[in-house]
Amino acid sequence: MTNNYEEASSSSEIICLNCQSEEATLWCKKCDTSYCSVCFELAHSQPIWKTHAAIPIDDKPVVLVSCYEHPDEKLKFWCNECSTLVCRDCVIVNHQGHTCTIINDIAQEKANE
Secondary structure (H helix, E strand, O other): OOOOOOOOOOOOOOEOOOOOOOEOOEEEOOOOEEEOHHHHHHHOOOHHHOOOOEEEHHHOOOOOOEOOOOOOOEOOEEEOOOOEEEOHHHHHHOOOOOOEEEHHHHHHHHHHO
16 A cells, blocks of 8 residues: 655655755745745745745644545554554554554654653
């Protein structure tokens, strides 16, 4: 199953989607893109882009993706055994007996590290 979510590296570092080499530190809501500070300035140097505002990448809102098998359900859980995002229905039907964690809890743990 393919999930449409941004994967982070094992160090939880988000890479700039423009240069794809530097750590992203900013997020542009209008572009819906994560940038390093240099690429944000380059990409938004023209007057037409000056209305775009950057926020710190850590303040980027989390967008939950719908489940492929259960489109009315959001992917809110992480199955530790299968290493995949799952919805509530998947937890009950396909991952019964597996240890599943609410992704908000995982995000909070990472933020506290």
